[in-house]
Amino acid sequence: MLTDYHVHLRPDDEGTAAADYFTPANAERFREAASERGIAELGVSEHVHRFAQSLDVWAHPWWRENARDDLDAYCAFVREETDLRLGIEADFVPGREDRMASLLEAREWDYILGSVHFLRDEAVDMRGDWDVWRSGDPDKVWRRYFETLGEAARSGMFDILAHPDLVKVWGADAPVPDGDLRRFYELAMDGIADSDVAVEVSTAGLRKPVGEVYPAAAFLEMCLEAGRPVALSSDAHVPEDIGHGYDEAVRWLADLGVTELAVFEARERRLEPISPSGSTGT
Ligand SMILES: [Zn+2]
Numbered sequence: 114m115l116t117d118y119h120v121h122l123r124p125d126d127e128g129t130a131a132a133d134y135f136t137p138a139n140a141e142r143f144r145e146a147a148s149e150r151g152i153a154e155l156g157v158s159e160h161v162h163r164f165a166q167s168l169d170v171w172a173h174p175w176w177r178e179n180a181r182d183d184l185d186a187y188c189a190f191v192r193e194e195t196d197l198r199l200g201i202e203a204d205f206v207p208g209r210e211d212r213m214a215s216l217l218e219a220r221e222w223d224y225i226l227g228s229v230h231f232l233r234d235e236a237v238d239m240r241g242d243w244d245v246w247r248s249g250d251p252d253k254v255w256r257r258y259f260e261t262l263g264e265a266a267r268s269g270m271f272d273i274l275a276h277p278d279l280v281k282v283w284g285a286d287a288p289v290p291d292g293d294l295r296r297f298y299e300l301a302m303d304g305i306a307d308s309d310v311a312v313e314v315s316t317a318g319l320r321k322p323v324g325e326v327y328p329a330a331a332f333l334e335m336c337l338e339a340g341r342p343v344a345l346s347s348d349a350h351v352p353e354d355i356g357h358g359y360d361e362a363v364r365w366l367a368d369l370g371v372t373e374l375a376v377f378e379a380r381e382r383r384l385e386p387i388s389p390s391g392s393t394g395t
């Protein structure tokens with residue numbers, strides 16, 4: 114069994130309309146790409162900040178620019194017009210846990226991805242006005258990132274911790290702390306160990322400046338020691354990226370002794386053996 118749960122039916126570009134992407138024909142393009150690559154378990158997880166309802170949780174100016182779609186229309190579309198699992202990529206916003214929980218608990222998901230994209234008002238993975246790296250001392254940014262990630266796990270709101278070392282996204286294009294990075298990973302580990310969350314292995318990092326799978330092997334080893342299961346995804350925003358880099362990821366998981374993947378339905382998790390089926394994506 115291979116999975117791809119972290120999938121966006123629409124690109125992140127501004128000026129796109131949900132109506133152009135939340136169509137059965139578009140969902141079918143993703144399903145076909147998954148089938149070609151031997152991925153049986155396919156789900157979508159649109160960004161929470163795309164939905165008007167997210168402004169009840171957090172009114173960050175960048176969210177206000179983006180929050181246009183209707184969350185219930187998205188859920189109804191996925192349930193009624195596709196055969197995809199229904200997920201969402203929700204931010205962990207410290208101090209807004211109750212509001213986010215209200216938004217999430219009012220709908221019936223197959224799984225919820227939890228992401229840390231922001232540290233207070235600043236983004237770790239966006240350039241421009243909200244870029245944390247404009248003023249960021251790398252040690253401070255990495256410390257805050259992994260502390261927040263641990264809190265996200267501990268919150269119990271999420272089934273999967275998405276791209277768990279996203280802070281490395283820029284590679285050499287942003288400052289990176291010196292030395293053994295495990296001192297930062299440790300900051301997240303108590304929260305992760307105390308939680309029931311699955312840890313995402315995401316091939317999206319291969320398409321970013323860092324050019325590596327998320328998370329680093331040392332981070333994943335610590336999660337495995339803490340007994341956490343693995344969820345495999347590509348974070349595709351177009352069908353061509355479904356299962357991107359899975360050959361490499363599956364080999365890497367085997368080297369780390371991971372033989373099973375987390376599979377979700379109605380927020381129940383089970384583990385299935387990884388069985389790459391010949392033609393996986395590159
Ligand atoms: Zn994300």
Ligand SMILES: [Zn+2]
Nearest residue numbers: 119121202348
């Ligand atoms: Zn995503």
